[in-house]
Amino acid sequence: MAEKILAKDKLEGFLGALRQSHEVFAPAMVEGKVAWAPVEGAEGLLWEFANSEMSPKDFFFPQTECMMRFVNKADDPQGMIMQAEPLLNKQRALLNIRPCDAKAFQVLDLIFIQDEMTNDIYWRDKREKTVLIGLACNDPCPTCFCTSVNCGPHHETGLDLLLVDLGDKFLVKVLTDKGEALTKDLPAAGAEEAKAASALKAKAEAQITAKVGMDKVNAAEVMPLYELPLWDRVMENCLNCGTCTFCCPTCHCFDIQDETSGEAGRRVRNWDYCMSWLFTMHGTGHNPRGAKKDRVRQRFMHKFKYIPMKRGGEIGCVGCGRCVQLCPVNIDVRAVVNQMNG
Ligand code: SF4
Ligand code: SF4
Numbered sequence: 001m002a003e004k005i006l007a008k009d010k011l012e013g014f015l016g017a018l019r020q021s022h023e024v025f026a027p028a029m030v031e032g033k034v035a036w037a038p039v040e041g042a043e044g045l046l047w048e049f050a051n052s053e054m055s056p057k058d059f060f061f062p063q064t065e066c067m068m069r070f071v072n073k074a075d076d077p078q079g080m081i082m083q084a085e086p087l088l089n090k091q092r093a094l095l096n097i098r099p100c101d102a103k104a105f106q107v108l109d110l111i112f113i114q115d116e117m118t119n120d121i122y123w124r125d126k127r128e129k130t131v132l133i134g135l136a137c138n139d140p141c142p143t144c145f146c147t148s149v150n151c152g153p154h155h156e157t158g159l160d161l162l163l164v165d166l167g168d169k170f171l172v173k174v175l176t177d178k179g180e181a182l183t184k185d186l187p188a189a190g191a192e193e194a195k196a197a198s199a200l201k202a203k204a205e206a207q208i209t210a211k212v213g214m215d216k217v218n219a220a221e222v223m224p225l226y227e228l229p230l231w232d233r234v235m236e237n238c239l240n241c242g243t244c245t246f247c248c249p250t251c252h253c254f255d256i257q258d259e260t261s262g263e264a265g266r267r268v269r270n271w272d273y274c275m276s277w278l279f280t281m282h283g284t285g286h287n288p289r290g291a292k293k294d295r296v297r298q299r300f301m302h303k304f305k306y307i308p309m310k311r312g313g314e315i316g317c318v319g320c321g322r323c324v325q326l327c328p329v330n331i332d333v334r335a336v337v338n339q340m341n342g
Contacts (some may be wrong), residue, residue, distance in 0.1 A: 001173060001175060002173075002174040002183075003078035003173055003189040004171075004183050004188055005169050005171060005172065005187050005189050005190075005233075006169060006225065008168055008169055010147040015039065015042055017270075022131045023038070023094070025094055025095065026037060026045055026046070026094070027051075027096055029044075033050070033052075034049050034050065039095060040203040047096075047165055053096050054246070055246065055317075055320065056097060056107070056249060057104065057105075059126065060105065060126045061108070061122075061273050062109070062122055064269075064270050065268060065270075066106075066266050066267070066285070067085060067122065069264070069266045070082045070262055070265055072208075072262055072263050072265075075231070082197045086098075087121075087126055087225065088126055088129045089156070090129070092107035093131045094130060097133065097134050097159070098134065098135065099136065099151065099154060099162070100144075100146045100157075100320040101318070102132050102158035103133050105158050105228055106157055107250050107307070107311075107316060107318065108123070108252055109127065110126070110312075110314060111252055112252070113127075115170045131160045132158060132161075133160060133162075134159040134160045136154040136159065136162055136201070137153035138153070138164075138204050139204070141325075143210070143324040144208050144210070144320065144321045145210040145211070145334055146208065147205055148210070148211055149212065151319055152201075153207075154200070154204060154248055161174060161179040163174060164166070164201075166193060169193075171193050171314060172186060185251070193326070199313070210213045210334055212302065212338060213341040214315070214341060215303060215341065216312075218339075222301075223303055223311075226301065228339070234300075235297075237329050237331055238292070238294070239294070240275045240276070241275075241328060243327060243328065244322075244323035245274065247322040248320075248323055249320060250303065251273065251274075253271070253279060254272050255269065255272040255279065257269075257270065274289075274295060274298045277289075293334070295318065300325075300333070300336055300340065303317045304316065304340065306315065317333065
């Protein structure tokens with residue numbers, strides 16, 4: 001892995017070259033909130049910010065996504081005509097993505113791209129055409145706990161490049177061939193710069209004091225966790241509002257619907273959430289998670305037990321802290337998991 005230097009006074013040129021081949025997006029201040037926005041140049045880019053309120057998962061898994069369109073004319077001898085939705089027609093770059101959000105995409109790759117039968121073209125096409133340029137967190141938020149869930153403020157998994165802000169320049173860690181192609185003209189970093197980046201990493205990791213224990217959850221059988229009295233207490237407080245799932249970079253429940261108008265229509269998939277009573281309703285009218293407790297428990301069991309069991313130990317949470325910040329009744333995932341862990 002090469003380490004290079006991008007001086008801040010060369011940033012405009014770097015972005016100009018990047019924008020010739022990629023549509024570039026980055027966190028920006030939008031109506032008083034940090035949100036993802038198109039990048040026109042270096043001006044307006046944020047270098048010190050808490051993470052965006054909503055995760056960038058909608059670049060790959062939009063809130064509403066058209067999967068195909070159809071026309072069904074009663075007198076057409078061809079019958080119903082279905083047309084695939086066009087794939088992405090340009091390369092994209094997500095600049096200054098936080099390491100936790102990049103790690104989340106790799107977790108979701110394990111869900112959307114599993115084998116020949118489960119190989120989601122809509123997800124995969126966007127992933128293949130998007131380069132991820134991370135910005136290391138030098139000043140994590142009090143709600144972050146990435147270091148407890150196989151991630152960290154300078155984590156590299158899932159990124160093509162990782163920028164570490166050294167003041168008047170960035171140390172650029174080149175992590176993939178895609179990243180190498182974008183940085184081939186940058187000078188190599190020296191030992192002093194590498195040392196400064198390592199010191200920032202250690203300082204940021206030390207700043208994350210919230211700890212979540214997973215050892216007993218990992219070792220436990222499913223049923224003892226499933227039957228914990230804890231779920232009655234969490235259920236009492238939870239509103240089932242879904243806020244925690246919509247802001248979460250790893251939540252990925254969806255519902256597919258056909259929207260029709262006359263003889264034409266489109267098939268869309270929309271974000272849904274496991275806390276919703278309707279989400280698990282079967283066509284028969286039976287609901288296997290008919291009680292609120294079943295649905296609340298599912299969110300935590302899925303992320304911290306079922307995904308690790310089925311996906312080689314990977315955890316369905318990257319510790320971004322968004323749900324901790326946004327839950328209207330202050331349900332803290334860290335406290336819930338620590339109680340699961342006994
Ligand atoms: S569960 Fe909460 S802390 Fe974990 S990734 Fe989702 S939003 Fe972030
Ligand atoms: S944000 Fe809080 S209240 Fe709303 S569904 Fe999630 S845990 Fe429940």
